[in-house]
Amino acid sequence: MEITDFSQPIRQSTKGIIVIFAFNLVTFIKKFFVLFIAFGVSIFRNKSIGNITPTMVVLALIAVLITILIIAILKYLNFKFHIHNDDFHLATGIINKDNTIIPKSKIQNVYIKQNFLQQIINVVSVKIETAGDKKSEIEISALDKPTALLLKKKLFNRATSTSGEPEPKDALKEPEVFFKVTPKRLFLEGLSQNHFKSFLLIFTFSFGLYSEFKDFLKELELEKHVEGMVELDEATILRLIITNVIIVVGVVLISFLFSIVKTFIINFNLEVVEHQKTVEINKGLFNKVSLSLTPSRIQNLVITTNRIKQYFGLHTLSVKQAMVNVKQQKNFNIVALEKEQLNYLVNKLISNYNENQGELAKPKPYYMRISALEMLVFGSVINGLSLAIFGIEMLWINTVFIPLAALYIYFAYKKAYYKISENFVTIGSGVIDTTTNILEIHKIQGVKLKQTIFQKPRDIASLVISTASKSVTIPYISKQEALTIYNFLLYKVESQDRDWM
Template sequence: MNNTLNFSQFRHQSKKGIVIIYLNLLYKVFKAFWLLLFLFIQKFAKIPENTLTFIYIGLGFLLLFFLIRAFLIFKNFQFKIYNNHFILKKGILKKTNTSIPFDRIQNINYKQNIIQQIINVHEVNIETAGSSKAEISIKALSIIEAKALKKAITIYDKKDAANEEEIIEKPLLKIGFFELIKVSLTENHLQSLLILFALLVGFFQQISDLFDGLGKREILDNYISENTSTLETSVVLIIGLLIFFTIIAVLSSVVRVVLRHFDLTVFIKNNALEINQGLTTKKSVVLKKAKVQHITVSTNPIKKWLGISFITFKQAISGKVKKKQDKVIKIVGCKKAQVLEIKNLLFPNENLEGFTKNLPDIYFRFRLYFRTLILLILINIGLFFGFENNYVFGLNVIILPIFILFIKLKYKKRYYFFNEELLVVGQGSIETHKTILPFFKVQNVKLKQTIFQVKKNVADIVFQTASGKVKIPCIPIEKALLIYNYTLYKIEISKKSWM
């Protein structure tokens, strides 16, 4: 290895990292106090000249303070590799030393946001199983340094080091821009619509707080009241708004998919998957076979017609972690042959064809109908108190058949089967999700029954893995006991490592 890339001594990241750290500190301040900035701009014309001078001086000192802080963070951030451990020193007043054994490292990922792309540095994230975000984040390394660090951590014995040069990357999947547009048009637009609605509700809450602070709440209430009355009496306006928000939801799905999965390229290398994707934020993730707890292959009617699906990989997470998104990796636009190749990489010599799908007990469908009835009652109560005109109850004519169709699809797609090594669990309504879980990855298994299930002789089985739970609901107690005992048996006799 080149002397400049020798990690045996403590070293700093690139000096360009000061810019990244500085901008990150400013962004956090802006995110916390943007409302005050909005009020300042609104009242700018009424602020006396002397007061503005003091504000500008204070702002200048604040910017200087964060620049000094960014420099000290950079100066005290040092790392090295020693005895198959990654060692990090950081902190300004409170110094911390972190040491992570190589075998505890789950992923080493590259990342580039817009600023990092402009100044040509990469962020390197070193993740372990017990963290919702990167346990160690090096904000600025050149691509040569990043690759050298990754190689030094992942190839740390002579055997692997010798084999590294012989392995040629094999491109498995590459999604172009127009293919990505097709993928985005088949996404779950209802999810985008709900996210949009949540953002609008949050924005409205902030606007309400702003008007309260200015003593103008009455103006806002009158405006909302007038427009609500117009909305209630205009069916055309309601339909127009639904079409408008649907178009916005579709466009937001397209933007979200393109930004996240732009130039998606997947390679098979060193018995692992290397995934490169992203536009505004470029990411490179190496997904090791041993670190994957289970996978889910998902599709929907349009995706099925186009012959594509997406695969979600679940990795180990801590039980205390709330934000699990970083531990979920998704590959979109996979053809059937590519899904099969990934399955063979993770679960070699396992045939999943020809097995009879077992459906839940009929009690599961009854439970779905009961919960839907409760939901319909709540919806109608909301319509009763939210609208003065009774015509809105006509929505039940549309809602009820849709709910019944969803229940039938949900019951039909809730299946399971297993062979000696793998458990396969299906679920979904419009989308179909097939989860493949190796028995040796299961950490514990629970058999659960409510008082109603006891009377019906059915039970739920919950498989706890390092990446979360997989559940089979409402199956006959005899089959539940069979699966429960078999899982315990496989856990006891397995000598494979789940990590």
């Protein structure tokens, strides 16, 4: 495809057929997977059901494949896009024709993605996103890279220049790679992650496997073997303990490995490129993604780190935009940043942000009481369960649980703070992680004051601040303080005539 002018309706690269075909095939298989297995196995075992023979099945499969291929070709033929004036036009649909028009100024994001197959046949897919819901997403699944880059540039150029001063060409300043992650830092990042999640995942997975194959295991008459083994002499008890320890260590190691591998796959070759106005993120091993962040589209910034990460100087910056679905949201994380890099980036994304601006204030100690209450409920549930399942001896878990709960309460309170400055709200929270939430006041969508009937006599209230991407809470402050902030935020939003996007 040589045409690099998007004024005329054009199709994507012919390789698009392959991509569409593969995509449809995968969705088809996913939908009918269970059916396939059940049907296929029973046929090949009995040689035939009724009049259906294996050859017929193979023929049917081929027919299905051909149908999918034809659909893919038709989809490809009926997929045309072009740019006219300041709008992006897209025509799709084999029987039902759809015509989508997106004004450039409403485009929130343009991603360039490349999955495994696309990497092999050397094409990229371009995804255009608006702040609307999932349905308004557009994906062009196969373009060669230069075309894709050009399209992205065309879509962005007009969009940014309408909102600001006539901008000098981006080319004036060579885009420079601002940050490139090293394998060592990625490794550290994976290692120092919150492993509870991986652990839980693996645990539920193996538990699921176990319950699936329970009957199978029973058939093996494992129980008899076990019963034979549990003739209690000291050697077997020791062996039992050793096996248990090995299992625990194994699970811990696996969850470490899991975290590290996951971090590597997602963040492989993570690169932050600085442009005149935007910041570009490139990353991924199997799924390569490239996306640009425009400051005006950012609603919240969330910075996460934890004790160990702080020691290694690792910070994660996640950028929240309006109405981005959860799966996509993960792409907006930049991991393994140094403190200075982090500060620089934050400043680039929201201008004039200064950490030391505004007064640091803390929630009332009432916060601890609520956390303690939560822990009490949680603790009684745990105690109840262990009593019911394992009997009275299990109460020893309280010796582990109570200190942990106390630490939880202490850290939750210690890490909670909030800061209101002229243009920004900063809220800190977290227990294991240290989380910092930053939002610009003019991007606030609504403010909510919450007070339960029990907080009323104590004159305590919580404040919920919503932006287009998420809501953050300033918990348990004095009502007077909450009202002052409430009034201030509203005044700020309503007195300035600034757009939130």
